[in-house]
Amino acid sequence: MELDTLKDLYVEELKDLYSAEKQILKALPKMIKAATHPELKRGFMMHERQTRQHVQRIERICKELGKSPTGKKCVGMEGLIEEASELIKEKPDKDVLDAGLIAAAQHVEHYEMAGYGCVRTYARHLGYPQHQELLQTTLNEEGDTDKALTKLAETGINLDAKSNADNQPAGRSAGRKSAGRKSGRK
Ligand SMILES: [Fe+2]
Numbered sequence: 453m454e455l456d457t458l459k460d461l462y463v464e465e466l467k468d469l470y471s472a473e474k475q476i477l478k479a480l481p482k483m484i485k486a487a488t489h490p491e492l493k494r495g496f497m498m499h500e501r502q503t504r505q506h507v508q509r510i511e512r513i514c515k516e517l518g519k520s521p522t523g524k525k526c527v528g529m530e531g532l533i534e535e536a537s538e539l540i541k542e543k544p545d546k547d548v549l550d551a552g553l554i555a556a557a558q559h560v561e562h563y564e565m566a567g568y569g570c571v572r573t574y575a576r577h578l579g580y581p582q583h584q585e586l587l588q589t590t591l592n593e594e595g596d597t598d599k600a601l602t603k604l605a606e607t608g609i610n611l612d613a614k615s616n617a618d619n620q621p622a623g624r625s626a627g628r629k630s631a632g633r634k635s636g637r638k
Pocket residue numbers: 473502503506564590594
């Protein structure tokens with residue numbers, strides 16, 4: 453595809469986000485299954501419902517532009533999801549896994565927020581106020597999810613993961629470095 457205009461870039465970035473959202477929709481059930489804290493499971497389930505709407509909003513915008521939303525693979529999202537599956541495969545302690553799943557999900561949210569912020573602004577510059585509004589709504593939902601994840605981490609899940617490590621006999625916690633690194637970001 454030729455990228456000669458801002459509109460070309462707009463369509464290209466919408467396709468990229470569409471691929472990202474579709475990949476998230478596929479990954480979320482695995483994250484729901486892997487999570488232990490009921491609030492975290494609920495949070496992921498709520499975001500799964502929102503993600504379906506994010507997909508529909510992009511479909512609506514692309515339809516109005518007379519373009520297909522398919523045809524591009526978001527390799528950035530593929531990498532972030534791969535990191536989350538690696539974490540699950542490591543089979544950490546359940547509280548540590550929950551803290552790590554929050555970190556993985558926040559990486560995803562921030563990646564999406566960067567993308568939606570850009571296309572929202574392109575929509576404004578290109579004179580598509582309705583697209584701008586739809587994309588802003590999605591951007592706000594991604595931001596709210598990110599904040600809700602921070603709250604879950606700070607009000608309990610990181611602390612559960614920490615007290616778990618505190619209860620480990622000396623020497624055992626050294627083997628859990630990678631999960632500790634991720635939960636330490638909060
Ligand atoms: Fe989304």
